[in-house]
Amino acid sequence: MSHSWADQKGFFMSRHYQIATVFGGTGFVGRQVVRELALRGVIVKVATRVPERANYLRPCGAVGQIVPFICRYGDAESVAHAVKGSDFVINCVGILFERGKSSTFQKAHVEVPARIAQACAVEGVERFVHVSSLSCDKAQSKYAKSKLEGEKAVLANFPRATILRPSVIFGPDDHFFKMFAELSRYVPCLPLIGGGHTQLQPVYVGDVADAVMACLFTPRVREKHNPEGKIYELGGPEVLTFRQVYEKLFTYTERKRMLVSVPWGMAKVQASFLSLLPSPLLTCDQVETLKSDNVVSPGAYGFETLGLQPKSLDLILPGYLEGYRPGGKLAGSAYKT
Numbered sequence: 001m002s003h004s005w006a007d008q009k010g011f012f013m014s015r016h017y018q019i020a021t022v023f024g025g026t027g028f029v030g031r032q033v034v035r036e037l038a039l040r041g042v043i044v045k046v047a048t049r050v051p052e053r054a055n056y057l058r059p060c061g062a063v064g065q066i067v068p069f070i071c072r073y074g075d076a077e078s079v080a081h082a083v084k085g086s087d088f089v090i091n092c093v094g095i096l097f098e099r100g101k102s103s104t105f106q107k108a109h110v111e112v113p114a115r116i117a118q119a120c121a122v123e124g125v126e127r128f129v130h131v132s133s134l135s136c137d138k139a140q141s142k143y144a145k146s147k148l149e150g151e152k153a154v155l156a157n158f159p160r161a162t163i164l165r166p167s168v169i170f171g172p173d174d175h176f177f178k179m180f181a182e183l184s185r186y187v188p189c190l191p192l193i194g195g196g197h198t199q200l201q202p203v204y205v206g207d208v209a210d211a212v213m214a215c216l217f218t219p220r221v222r223e224k225h226n227p228e229g230k231i232y233e234l235g236g237p238e239v240l241t242f243r244q245v246y247e248k249l250f251t252y253t254e255r256k257r258m259l260v261s262v263p264w265g266m267a268k269v270q271a272s273f274l275s276l277l278p279s280p281l282l283t284c285d286q287v288e289t290l291k292s293d294n295v296v297s298p299g300a301y302g303f304e305t306l307g308l309q310p311k312s313l314d315l316i317l318p319g320y321l322e323g324y325r326p327g328g329k330l331a332g333s334a335y336k337t
Contacts, residue, residue, distance in 0.1 A: 017041070017042070017043050018041070018042045018043065018087045018088065019042065019043045019044075019045065019085055019086045019087055019088070020037050020042050020043070020044050020045070020086055020087065020088035020089065020090065020216075021044075021045045021047050021069070021082050021083050021086040021088070021089045021090070022034055022037070022044060022045070022046055022047065022089075022090045022092065023047045023071070023073070023082070023089070023090070023091045023092060023093050023112070023116060024091065024092035024093035024094065025044070025046035025047065025048060025054060025057065025092065026046065026048055026053050026054050026057070027092055027093075027094070028169065028171070028173055028174065028175070028205060029092045029131060029166075029169065029205060029208055029209065030046075030090075030092035031057060032171075032205050032206060032208070032209040033090055033092060033209050033212050034046060034057050034060060034066060035057075035060045035209070036209045036210070036212070036213050037088075037213075038060045038061035038062075038065055038066060040213070040217075042065075042088070043065055043067070044061065044065065044066045044067065045067050045069040045082060045086065046066060046067065046068050046069060047069050047071035047079075047082040048068060048069070048070070048071060049070070049071065049072060049073065050070075051068035051069065051070050052068070053068075054066075054068035055068060069082055073093065073107075073108075073112045073115070074107070074111075074112075076115050076118070076119070079112075079115045079116055079119050080115075080118075080119040080122065080123070082119075083116065083119040083120060083123050083125065084119075084123055085123075086123070086125060087125065087126045087127070088125065088126060088127050088128075088129075088216050089116060089119075089120050089125050089127075089128045089129075090128075090129045090130075090131070090212055090216075091112070091113055091116050091128075091129070091130045091131060091154075092131050093108055093109075093112050093113070094108060094109065094131070094133075094147075095108045095109075096143070096175070096286070097275065097280050097283045097285070097286070098142075098285075105142050105143055105145075105146035105147075106146060108146075109143075109146035109147050109149070109150040110146055110149045110150045110153055111153075113130055113150045113151075113153055113154045114150070114153035114154065114156075114157060116128075116130075116154075117130075117153065117154045117155075117156075117157035117158040117161060118157045118158075120157075120158045120161070121157055121158045125158075127160075127162070127215065127216045127227075127228070128154075128158050128160070128161040128162070129161070129162045129164060129212050129215045129216060130150075130151065130154045130161055130162070130163050130164070131164050131166065131208070131212075132147050132148075132150065132151050132163050132164065132165045133147040133165055133166070134165040134166055134167040134201070134233055134234065134235065134294050134295070134296070135165075135167075135292050135293065135294045135295075136148040136151070136165065138292050138293075139288070139289050139291070139292035140288060140291070140292070141285045141286070141288035141289040142285050142288075143285050143286070143289055144289060144292070151163050151231070155229070159229055160228040160229050161228075161229070162215040162227045162228060162229070162230055162231075162232070163230070163231040163232070164208065164211055164212065164215070164231075164232050164234055165231060165232065165233045165234060166203050166208050166211075166234040166235075167200060167201040167202060167203050167234065167235040167236070167294050167295065167296070168200050168201075168202045168203070168294060169202070169203055169204075169205050169208060170202045170203070170204060170205065170313070170316065170317070171204055171205035171206065171316065171320075172319070172320040173205075174205070176202070177245075177248075177249060177317065177321060178320070178321075179281070180245075180246070180249055181249060181253050181255075181321055181324040182324070183281075184249065184250075184253060184255045184257050184324070185255070185324065187257070188257060188258060189257055189258035189259065189260045190246060190257050190258075190259055190260070191259075191260055191262045191267070191270075192242060192243060192246075192259050192260060192261045192262060193242065193262050193264070193267045193287060193290050194262070194263070194264050194267065194290060194291065195261045195263075196241055196242040196243035196246070196259065196261065197241055197242070197243075198241065198242050198290050198291070198292075198293060198294070199239055199240070199241055199293040199294065199295050200239070200240055200241075200242065200245060200293075200294045200295070201235030201236055201238070201239050201240075201294060201295045201296055202235075202236050202238070202240070202245070202313060203234050203235055203236045203310060204236060204310060204311045204316050206311070207234070207236070207303065207308065207310045207311055208234060210308055211232065211234055211303065211306055211308060214227070214306040214307065214308060215227040215232070215306070218306070225305075227306070230301055231300075231301065232300075232301045232302055232303075232305065232306065233296040233297055233300040233301065233302050234296070234302060234303060234310070235295055235296040235302070235310070236310045236311070236312065236313065237310055237311075237312050238312060238313055239295050240313075242290075243259065246259060248313055248317065249321070252317050252318050252321040252322065252324075252325075253321050253322075253324040253325055254325045254326060255324065255325070255326065264287065264291065267282075267287045268284045268287050270282065271283050271284045271286065271287050272284055
């Protein structure tokens with residue numbers, strides 16, 4: 001016998017379960033958030049344009065706990081339907097590059113968050129966490145400006161929303177360290193855009209998900225610890241230049257490559273060609289983003305405010321970069337025996 005979501009919701013509510021809607025739940029950060037919510041016994045609606053893509057998340061919870069939920073992000077009514085009945089809403093929707101008129105920064109980073117925030121206000125959602133980007137208030141790229149505009153749209157429609165600004169996020173499925181590790185397999189040198197002086201503060205994806213949980217479940221006891229209406233900047237324990245990022249990569253992949261300094265102008269010329277690829281390795285807008293450091297501002301709310309201790313690169317990177325070493329994961333142990 002099939003049951004509508006309304007029937008399921010009635011059952012869940014009668015059992016006093018908490019319900020969360022996660023937008024972008026099949027993405028890099030979103031799926032980690034879904035797993036953490038499931039561990040806490042929350043019923044999770046994964047709002048997605050193609051529900052079948054979220055089916056792999058079902059085993060992360062008990063039977064019926066994780067529900068792929070069809071949602072057309074461009075339709076306010078569809079977004080409101082996804083939010084309806086939820087205690088918590090988390091927005092993890094984001095894109096790294098634009099593709100035609102259907103996938104733009106304006107739509108993904110401004111219009112979609114605004115619709116979600118409006119729906120949260122109408123439905124009286126208890127907590128809404130919006131994942132933005134670190135240094136979006138400083139960088140001059142289209143990506144950064146759209147992220148900042150999206151934050152303003154969220155707070156204008158739902159002032160109690162919590163904004164999270166993570167730095168470059170790393171983890172087993174990332175598109176940062178793994179991309180460069182894959183490149184190092186085939187090319188003799190790697191680019192240092194702008195000389196490689198840009199500072200980054202990479203943050204582990206699991207720590208970002210933990211920050212989301214802290215913002216959802218921290219009680220309103222004292223103003224200092226109440227996450228509602230606050231902006232948190234999330235960076236790992238290490239600040240590295242792009243050159244130092246490569247050095248970390250070389251340490252754990254055991255693949256030393258030449259580093260070539262590429263001036264900003266030349267980087268944009270190269271990016272104009274690379275951006276034509278189906279999944280661009282680099283875009284002109286990303287080059288513009290790299291002109292600004294991506295580190296936590298002094299005095300900003302962060303992990304410490306949330307009672308969390310972020311994990312270091314050295315604790316996480318070996319676990320998923322060792323497969324890029326010459327000979328694969330077993331190469332090291334084979335040489336030692």
